[in-house]
Amino acid sequence: MARKKGRDISGWLVVDKPAGMTSTSVVNKVRWALDAKKAGHAGTLDPEATGVLAVALGEATKTVPYITDALKCYRFAVRLGVATNTDDAEGEVIATSDKRPTDDQLRAALEPFRAEIMQVPPQFSAVKVDGERAYALARAGEEMELAARPLWVESLEMIARPDADTVELEMVCGKGGYVRSIARDLGAALGCHGHVIWLRREWSGPFEAVDGVSIEKIDELAKTDALDALLLPLEVGLVDLPELKATPEGAARLKNGNPGMVFASDVDWGDEAWASHQGRAVAVGVYKSGELHPSRVFNL
Incomplete structure (x- = not known):
């Protein structure tokens, strides 16, 4: 059997993921830049989302479940008045409404989305249905009845209202949350539809976006000791x-x-x-x- 190439290097690299890159692509970039034998990430971000993507290397991959289970903070904007089939700006418009809620109506509508809630994943998600990914079935034109699953929402607050069509929110939640579902369900509760237009993960467990390394920096420092020096120890993944x-x-x-x-x-x-x-x-x-x-x- 051929031996897997790469260095036995262990630790965490916190990446500030740019829009337009998949989480897997980021992991592959980090693994290449550090010539690491083994790498993985602690929680997928949608391709158009930005922010914290914590990449575990070597033995640190054994601590990934503890970061995946930790609380996470998301900031995102919801476009009111329009529903899409993907629940984000990448999808096709499937419904519109002229109704626009007031700020007070928005704040009141957020209350049922706090604490322990039941959430149905988006049709375009990685949830498996009879062994197939939901997004693959959705792309083929199939509509699915996805089962609701529990989600702990520590907090959900309105942080800005740039205009009548847009509301910016901040959510701290546990494992398995879909921000796109929050936008969809909030729009439905308000009777006006809604979808996510941008999303940023500000922090995930002990890792913060402000400490994240850009893809450009990773390219610049690839294969150098300077990139090694940016690694956080494995033990950071065990702080909880x-x-x-x-x-x-x-x-x-x-x-x-x-x-x-x-x-x-x-x-x-x-x-x-x-x-x-x-x-x-x-x-x-x-x-x-x-x-x-x-x-x-x-x-x-």
């Missing part, structure tokens, strides 16, 4: 989990996939946590009676 210090013997056992002793802390029996030794992550697992029982082990 409690850290336990492993004993030297415990670290050795954990590295072999066995339960290892950790120093006492305020975590409870059965809590998920991660163990470190000499400042580096050793494993993620479940804490039980003075030991961490590993579910993921880091080979650093």
